[in-house]
Amino acid sequence: MRSPRLAALELRRFGRGKLPRAALVALLVLPLLYGALYLWSFWDPYGRLDRIPVALVNDDKGATAGGKKISAGDDIVAGLRDSRTFDWHEVSDAQARAGVENGTYYLSLTMPADLSRRIASSSGDAPETGALQVRTNDANNYIVGQISRTVFNEVRSAASSKASRTFLDKIFVSFTDIHGRTVTAAEGADRLNTGIGKAEKGSKDLADGLKDAKSGSGRLAKGLKKLDTGAGDLQDGSRQVADGTQALADKVDGVHDKAGPFLRDNGRTIGDTARLLSDSAKTVKDNLDVLMKLAPAADRTAHGSSAVLDAVYRARCETATLPDPACADLKRARTAAAEVAGVADDLGTLVADQNGDLRTMRANLGTLQKQADALAASAPHLAEDVDDAVKKIDKLNAGAQKVAAGAKELHAGLGTARTGADTLDQGIGTAATGAQTLNGGLYKLSDGSGKLAGGLHDGAKRIPDYDKRERDARTGVMADPVQLASHDLHKAPNYGTGFAPYFIPLSLWVGAMVAYMLIQPLNRRALAAGSPAWRIALAGWLPVVAVGVLQVAALMAVLHWAIGLQMLRAAGTIGFLFLVTACFGAIVQWLNARFGAAGRILVLALLMLQLTSAGGTYPVQTSPGFFTAIHPFLPMSYIVEALRRLITGGGLGPVWQACAVLAAFTAGALTLTALAARRRQVWTLDRLHPELSL
Numbered sequence: 001m002r003s004p005r006l007a008a009l010e011l012r013r014f015g016r017g018k019l020p021r022a023a024l025v026a027l028l029v030l031p032l033l034y035g036a037l038y039l040w041s042f043w044d045p046y047g048r049l050d051r052i053p054v055a056l057v058n059d060d061k062g063a064t065a066g067g068k069k070i071s072a073g074d075d076i077v078a079g080l081r082d083s084r085t086f087d088w089h090e091v092s093d094a095q096a097r098a099g100v101e102n103g104t105y106y107l108s109l110t111m112p113a114d115l116s117r118r119i120a121s122s123s124g125d126a127p128e129t130g131a132l133q134v135r136t137n138d139a140n141n142y143i144v145g146q147i148s149r150t151v152f153n154e155v156r157s158a159a160s161s162k163a164s165r166t167f168l169d170k171i172f173v174s175f176t177d178i179h180g181r182t183v184t185a186a187e188g189a190d191r192l193n194t195g196i197g198k199a200e201k202g203s204k205d206l207a208d209g210l211k212d213a214k215s216g217s218g219r220l221a222k223g224l225k226k227l228d229t230g231a232g233d234l235q236d237g238s239r240q241v242a243d244g245t246q247a248l249a250d251k252v253d254g255v256h257d258k259a260g261p262f263l264r265d266n267g268r269t270i271g272d273t274a275r276l277l278s279d280s281a282k283t284v285k286d287n288l289d290v291l292m293k294l295a296p297a298a299d300r301t302a303h304g305s306s307a308v309l310d311a312v313y314r315a316r317c318e319t320a321t322l323p324d325p326a327c328a329d330l331k332r333a334r335t336a337a338a339e340v341a342g343v344a345d346d347l348g349t350l351v352a353d354q355n356g357d358l359r360t361m362r363a364n365l366g367t368l369q370k371q372a373d374a375l376a377a378s379a380p381h382l383a384e385d386v387d388d389a390v391k392k393i394d395k396l397n398a399g400a401q402k403v404a405a406g407a408k409e410l411h412a413g414l415g416t417a418r419t420g421a422d423t424l425d426q427g428i429g430t431a432a433t434g435a436q437t438l439n440g441g442l443y444k445l446s447d448g449s450g451k452l453a454g455g456l457h458d459g460a461k462r463i464p465d466y467d468k469r470e471r472d473a474r475t476g477v478m479a480d481p482v483q484l485a486s487h488d489l490h491k492a493p494n495y496g497t498g499f500a501p502y503f504i505p506l507s508l509w510v511g512a513m514v515a516y517m518l519i520q521p522l523n524r525r526a527l528a529a530g531s532p533a534w535r536i537a538l539a540g541w542l543p544v545v546a547v548g549v550l551q552v553a554a555l556m557a558v559l560h561w562a563i564g565l566q567m568l569r570a571a572g573t574i575g576f577l578f579l580v581t582a583c584f585g586a587i588v589q590w591l592n593a594r595f596g597a598a599g600r601i602l603v604l605a606l607l608m609l610q611l612t613s614a615g616g617t618y619p620v621q622t623s624p625g626f627f628t629a630i631h632p633f634l635p636m637s638y639i640v641e642a643l644r645r646l647i648t649g650g651g652l653g654p655v656w657q658a659c660a661v662l663a664a665f666t667a668g669a670l671t672l673t674a675l676a677a678r679r680r681q682v683w684t685l686d687r688l689h690p691e692l693s694l
Helices: 003-015 018-042 045-051 072-083 093-102 115-123 142-265 267-318 327-353 355-462 468-479 495-518 524-529 533-563 570-595 597-613 625-633 635-648 653-680
Strands: 053-058 063-065 068-070 087-090 107-111 133-136
Touching: 053 072, 053 093, 063 115, 072 087, 072 107, 072 115, 093 107, 093 133, 142 355, 267 327, 267 355, 495 533, 495 570, 495 597, 495 635, 533 570, 533 653, 570 597, 570 635, 570 653, 597 625, 597 635, 635 653
Parallel strands: 053 087, 053 107
Antiparallel strands: 063 068, 107 133
16 A cells, blocks of 8 residues: 555544544644744734833932033933833832832833933033933843843933033034134234234333423422422411401401390381481482582672672662661671672582582482481391301301311422422333333234234134034034944844744644654554555655644644734745645654654654754854754754745745755655664564553
């Protein structure tokens, strides 16, 4: 009987009852459970880190640098929340410590109170390093701690880069400020050079002026000498005036002490008397006017009357025949008329001779009248006016005393000024000499300031002057000078895709292992019939290969359509897995055929060796030396490498190499199984009574 027919007979017996059918279904589903469930559980753990509860403690108090408020803790907290790396819970430090201890939180991240201050210190005199505090507990989960260290290193790098950008930005701003100030200093040096040039010219003018000032100071000293002498005379004269005003004040005060009460008591009487005097002066003045007008006419009238009476008397008394009885009266009248004429002559002569005096008297009478009227008007407050006058005289006296004292001080001051003028004359002479020296020094200084201005201009050209765009570019480069130019040639989209090359062969090995728990590795009928060994080997191998093909189809269908595994070379992957299941079936068959019940234990042991040395998780180079040594001699090492190229891409060299290795393992295992079949055709005591059966 041929091997395919024997294989079909082996599979047909699973359809003879419900339990065999269930066993066959379980056999098909078992790799699916291993592969699909494992990959599903590991599919994208990093994409679900936001479900991991982590304590976040922000004790940062903030700081101020360059007039700006820095809140590094708040910035980091905001960035972490935006990143959604973990399920962040903002709590106190005590709550975080207790939560990490009891497992409420897997870990905690603490921003200490002095974080911003330490970061801000980078621009000060004593820079300090800020520290983010991470608290983990491997008793909760070791892997989370490892992941957190990677995440927090990125957080630390980002915070350090931001702090560096702030510090470096200040440096570049300082460059700009230094450039601007150097330009300003250069411009100032230009102005200084111009000013020193003017100063040099001015110093020459000063020297010339001081020479003239020396002559003037000499004249000033002589003039002050004369002025000092005059001040002495002024002191003496003002002293005499002060003494005179003092005597006047004393006398006036004495008279006022006596006359003051009289004036206060007789103000009305003085007013009445003044008005009477005014009236009298007016009357006399008016009569004086009449006298001056009528005196000449009265003189003529008196002489005419005297001549008439004289003629009457002669006619009636001297020449008359008979004397007139009135002659005595006429004689008396003639005498009186002669006396009146004499008086009239005297009056006329007096008026004529004293005409100027009479006019003066008339004017004085007018003045007397006005003064009397004024006195009458001021009589009611005459006492007060006199009091004011006395006060003014006293004030005049006080002023005169001050003038005398001032004159004395002036004399003393001019004496000092005279001495100072002499000193000034000597000092100006010294200053003139110094001005000559200054002029020579300023000439040298002018030359030096010119060189200074030129040097500052050259320095300003060498100091960088960055605008905001250039400053940002340079700050970014210096804050993070080394960038990781990461280019993933064949990137796995998630964690599950990366682990698929490891878990898929694991599930297929388990499928083959379980298959040979249900299917005989060596067909008993063929053994009993004495069939060729190679046909017996194929008859036990082909049913498992057929089941393996179904297992691969079911597994990859679920992985692709249910879980989402994307394969770059899907057809190649499926075909390669057919070869894998054929190889695994051959190896597991041989172990079971050759070693019997112990072979099942060897199958598990070989699985463990392959899993630990295949490099499916960490690179095999990181494993201990034993696993590195056996790595090249086990088929799963090549299967994992080939599946990586088939699923995520890359060169097919490892795939062809794996195919060759798997073909070799398959052929070798089948050959060994044939040898085992030949041995099994010979019955021995051990086969009749095995030491161990499973």
